[in-house]
Amino acid sequence: MRIIELRCRWTATATFALCLILLGTAGAQAQRDPLPSWNKGPAKEAIIAFVKDTTEKSSPKYLEPQDRIATFDQDGTLWTEHPLYAQAMFALSRLGEMGPQHPEWKEKEPFKSVLAGDREAMSKFTESDWLQIVAVTHAGMSTEEFQALVKQWLATAKAPRFDRPYTDLVYQPMLEVMKYLREKGFRVYIVTGGGQEFVRVYSEQVYDVPPEQVVGSSIVTKYDDSSGKPVLMREPKVFFIDDGPGKAIGINLFIGKRPSAAFGNSGGDAQMLEWTQAGDGARLMMLVHHDDAVREYAYGPGGGLPDTHVGTFSDALMTEANKSGWIVISMKDDWKHIYAFEK
């Protein structure tokens, strides 16, 4: 080990110097693979080239650290979304727990189908059905109470097929990309169609993304100080849907800066990628393609579940990706490992 670089910045008062010492064996940086779970190929190369382009001072596309923003969809991009989004599983589980106090649900859709465990009926639920389910399972309590319910559910719930906690089903290759970008000075955001308050419960622990860097869908909250100590009560009313065009809107609203890199996996991410691409300088737009039925699930173009409503990757999206130069990540070919527990 030896000091290979010493950078110091004097604070305004000049009383202290903040110094960054890089200690290392010569050439160590070049040898390290920042993306060990990725196979050699165009996807991995594109990520590394983008980071080089935006963070090496000599690059004409160099980005100042404050402008280094990367956004990641969550469901299907950072963790497994099949057979159903984790948050939907949470809602169904809550409904089951609440059922005994609501005898009227036995005769009322969509609750009836959920309580009867009718998977076929549930697979055909409309957005309005889901909103009704969200209204009774996600509202009528304070933000703290909701967070406690999510935490409790995550600690015990097991994902189908893998029989593991949902938070185990995080994609190791994507965690590596997030970490790599962070190490290179990027601020990494999650931009999810899922519930902002839901994802914030575990984002820091699972993805190393703090709550303030989670942009998601939300319901109306109401300030209530009637008990002396103020709380924010969750109301059964949609406030913001962070999906499709909403992702570009949400990015502008919550971040106020245009990302240089965006990662998604479905039609709901198209506008986020378009919005990212419309900026100047180096751009990286990537879509995860679920084509690995052996290790995860296969759906979308060429997949085994062509008409899935969960994480729809349509032929039209593939056409847009090809036309726009977005990089499609093949889980099967590009990822050496999918989950950390595989190793």
Add this chain to the structure above:
Amino acid sequence: MRIIELRCRWTATATFALCLILLGTAGAQAQRDPLPSWNKGPAKEAIIAFVKDTTEKSSPKYLEPQDRIATFDQDGTLWTEHPLYAQAMFALSRLGEMGPQHPEWKEKEPFKSVLAGDREAMSKFTESDWLQIVAVTHAGMSTEEFQALVKQWLATAKAPRFDRPYTDLVYQPMLEVMKYLREKGFRVYIVTGGGQEFVRVYSEQVYDVPPEQVVGSSIVTKYDDSSGKPVLMREPKVFFIDDGPGKAIGINLFIGKRPSAAFGNSGGDAQMLEWTQAGDGARLMMLVHHDDAVREYAYGPGGGLPDTHVGTFSDALMTEANKSGWIVISMKDDWKHIYAFEK
């Protein structure tokens, strides 16, 4: 100069060490006044005690850096809001520019009064009047076009009484508090009733607060890719009012963490301070009281403009402040300088 402290953290790969070297002359830290524009007194002491309590490792109220959040109202807390909010001045100026293309405004309130320069009528404008003005001056264009208009206006507009750019009317003592908190590891947010997109135009340059740390009111935006390049069009419809209870809601929505320190100056900040106070550990709640008619304006309890609608500091707010232990900053007594240009 000598090294007084050396802290190193090995990165996960253990190839590099990040080291923080504190160089200094012994005792230099104790001698430096972080708040030179503040007079000695309880307000200044409270700020310094709060920082000590939350950032010294030995303190029982020590806060981890990721939990150090401070929020500042803008109008009347960080810069002058009288005789009218800067953003309202911008809107009136825009109306004047747009007037010739809208002959119908000559007969239609609230536009008629604005175009006629009827200050008395304007002082009685209702919220609905202002919303109509915002609708025509802040919407019907893309976010980029709006930002360009604000930038252009700020570059030329002069504030009444001082005949200086609005961005000169920033309170030097508050800039010092923001800087002091940042140096101590706090993330400093602006939480304003004003327009989020408006304030973001200059927040970084004026306050060193990046766009993603500005929470404010907003109108609906719509994703429009009809021209090939996507834009976000601003619609004449309120999306979120970040004022009063909305400040607590906005803090939860945009930050997802409870602040430990909050600074305001009017009734619209009460819930932000209540929300801050309701957390555990060290808390700092402060209200700027405009009691200096000589150097700025005097309004609120004991002020010269008791029934102002701009930044209302009611007797009820003073009662709540006293009862809750919030610290009221006297501009007259606590601030050695108000503006940087005074010196």
